[in-house]
Amino acid sequence: MNLDDREMPMEPDRRRRLTPLPGGKTVPDEDLMAAVARGDQAAFADLFDRFAGSVYGVVKRVVRDPSQSEEVAQEVLVEVWRTATRFDPDRGTVQTWILTMAHRRAIDRVRSEQASRDRTERIAIRDRSRAFDEVAEEVELRFEHQQVREALSALTDLQREAVELAYYGGHTYREVADLLDTPLGTVKTRMRDGLIRMRDAMGVAR
Amino acid sequence: MSADIHTLAGAYAVDALPDDEREMFEVHLDACDACRQEVAELQATAARLGSASAVTPPPGLRDAVLGRIDDVRQEAPPRPASRQEVTSISPARRWLSSVAAPAAAIVAIAVLGLSAVVANLGNRIDQLETSTTQLTDVMAAADAQVIDVDTGGPETVRVVMSTARNEAVFLVDGMEAAPDGHAFVLWLIDDQGAAEPAGTLSVDERGRATRVLAGELSTTVAIGVTVEPDDQPIRQPTTDPIMVAELTT
Numbered sequence: 001m002n003l004d005d006r007e008m009p010m011e012p013d014r015r016r017r018l019t020p021l022p023g024g025k026t027v028p029d030e031d032l033m034a035a036v037a038r039g040d041q042a043a044f045a046d047l048f049d050r051f052a053g054s055v056y057g058v059v060k061r062v063v064r065d066p067s068q069s070e071e072v073a074q075e076v077l078v079e080v081w082r083t084a085t086r087f088d089p090d091r092g093t094v095q096t097w098i099l100t101m102a103h104r105r106a107i108d109r110v111r112s113e114q115a116s117r118d119r120t121e122r123i124a125i126r127d128r129s130r131a132f133d134e135v136a137e138e139v140e141l142r143f144e145h146q147q148v149r150e151a152l153s154a155l156t157d158l159q160r161e162a163v164e165l166a167y168y169g170g171h172t173y174r175e176v177a178d179l180l181d182t183p184l185g186t187v188k189t190r191m192r193d194g195l196i197r198m199r200d201a202m203g204v205a206r
Numbered sequence: 207m208s209a210d211i212h213t214l215a216g217a218y219a220v221d222a223l224p225d226d227e228r229e230m231f232e233v234h235l236d237a238c239d240a241c242r243q244e245v246a247e248l249q250a251t252a253a254r255l256g257s258a259s260a261v262t263p264p265p266g267l268r269d270a271v272l273g274r275i276d277d278v279r280q281e282a283p284p285r286p287a288s289r290q291e292v293t294s295i296s297p298a299r300r301w302l303s304s305v306a307a308p309a310a311a312i313v314a315i316a317v318l319g320l321s322a323v324v325a326n327l328g329n330r331i332d333q334l335e336t337s338t339t340q341l342t343d344v345m346a347a348a349d350a351q352v353i354d355v356d357t358g359g360p361e362t363v364r365v366v367m368s369t370a371r372n373e374a375v376f377l378v379d380g381m382e383a384a385p386d387g388h389a390f391v392l393w394l395i396d397d398q399g400a401a402e403p404a405g406t407l408s409v410d411e412r413g414r415a416t417r418v419l420a421g422e423l424s425t426t427v428a429i430g431v432t433v434e435p436d437d438q439p440i441r442q443p444t445t446d447p448i449m450v451a452e453l454t455t
Contacts, residue, residue: 039280045272052267057259070264074271081275085283092246099253107221145258166222167255173222185213192216192248199251 029094037084044081051095052077055102062106062170072109076102103167110170151201159194162187211350211366215241219248230366234350237342341418344373355451363451367423374419376407376429376451383409389436393443394421395428395450403440407431428452 029050035043055076060069080098087097152160158180165176177187198204214231217223223231235242344350347368355363367374376392384390390407402421409415419429430447434440 037280037283041272041275044275048268048271052263052271053260054257056263056267057261058256060261061259066264070267073263073267074274077267077271078274078278081280082278083281085281092250093253095257096246096250096253099256100249103252103256104221111225148254148258151254163220163255166217166220167252168259171222172224173217174224176222188213188217191220191222192213195216195219195248195251198254199247202251202254204247204250204254 030089033084033087033089033094036081037087044084047080047094048077051080051098054095054099058099058102059106061168062103063109068109069106072105073102076105079105107170147202151198154201155194155197156190158182158186159190159197162190163194163198166191211345211352212238212241212348215244216248219245219252230345230352230364233342234345237346241346341375341416344368344371344375344418347371347373353451353453363449365429365451365453367453369423372421372423374423374429376415376417376419378407378409378415380413381409381415382413383411384433384436387436388433390415390448391432391434391440391443392417392419393430393432393447394419394423394426395430396422396425397427401430401443403442404429406436426453 027046029047032043032047032050036047052073056069056073059072059076060066063069063072076098079101087094091097152164155163161180162173162176162182165171165179166173169176171179173187173191174184176182176191177184180187182190211231211234214223214227218228218231218235221228235245344366347370349370350366350368353365353367355365364377365374366377390409392404392407393401394404395401404419404421405417407415407417429451430443431449432443432445432447434444
């Protein structure tokens with residue numbers, strides 16, 4: 001993957017999913033992953049080019065701080081290499097596997113930071129949710145993610161806010177309940193039915 | 207607090223569960239096919255949200271990562287999961303014939319200075335003296351309820367119970383081991399104040415204990431813990447309970 005491709009944000013989907021090979025052939029993510037699991041470093045470099053942007057994007061959105069985000073993204077990608085043998089195509093796509101790991105690591109980082117920050121925590125939460133509004137706009141501006149945008153806009157306000165504050169804002173459902181001044185049970189339910197509605201709108205199998 | 211554990215799938219998929227609930231839900235996932243399927247789909251949905259956040263990574267990231275993997279050994283392929291064999295626990299029923307008179311006082315006594323916190327359940331699973339299978343079965347039950355017991359302090363004790371299965375799991379953390387020559391004994395207490403022994407609670411070196419309780423839960427209104435000499439048959443409480451977890455919410 002060359003630098004030019006990476007600087008064309010309007011067509012990242014094709015780049016991420018399928019890497020052109022000499023002769024016009026493409027390797028599905030799953031096959032690339034299988035090669036990585038066998039220790040193929042060149043395959044891992046290809047995998048990196050497909051997913052590094054998403055991994056960094058997810059982590060950055062939650063963690064915010066660029067240098068910490070880079071550190072976490074690096075950990076995640078090395079973890080992908082280290083645990084590649086665990087990937088099971090029957091249980092989901094490569095994209096889901098990697099981005100689930102990335103999000104989880106980002107959340108873990110934020111939580112350990114939070115735990116050590118103690119009293120300033122509340123301020124941090126407010127800052128992150130403010131920052132989140134800006135990111136939400138970024139998402140909306142991106143044409144290639146129209147499907148995600150449409151799926152989000154099909155949600156009720158509460159569903160959308162609950163999902164976004166959790167996923168992009170990195171908040172626990174208890175924090176989300178506080179932020180939205182909504183009962184815990186309602187927030188849990190809205191997160192779930194919001195995601196279910198998005199799943200159906202986007203035709204996500206898994 | 208009591209909650210239907212299945213509704214946590216959404217919050218789990220977006221990593222919005224606090225650590226202790228996350229681990230508890232993962233235990234549940236181990237046993238609940240429906241939830242596992244749903245979580246897989248909702249994680250795939252969340253990954254789409256993530257993919258929509260893709261940005262150009264910092265210029266140094268590629269070299270840093272590709273430079274590091276050379277020094278990182280890959281894990282061996284996982285073996286098929288094996289589950290711990292079921293260790294038979296003493297069913298409370300076995301105690302029934304020998305249960306003595308009601309201990310009415312127990313019900314009235316509130317939680318007494320128990321330093322217990324429930325956390326990291328998932329990490330404990332392989333250490334359980336009780337059956338992993340029973341534990342996950344309770345967690346997976348359609349009517350599984352989680353009851354966080356308010357100990358009056360920052361500590362909590364957690365009971366996961368299924369009325370349909372007539373089983374409950376009792377969990378504590380941060381608890382000191384029983385004094386030498388003594389054991390913690392769990393009691394199912396009914397609305398008449400009768401206490402039925404439901405096994406012992408073995409606290410590990412990290413202060414954690416988990417016990418699957420099998421007994422007549424439909425008439426149980428509270429679970430009590432007492433300290434008993436461990437060289438005598440357990441028929442009825444000989445000491446005041448150090449805690450009582452009320453099950454009615």
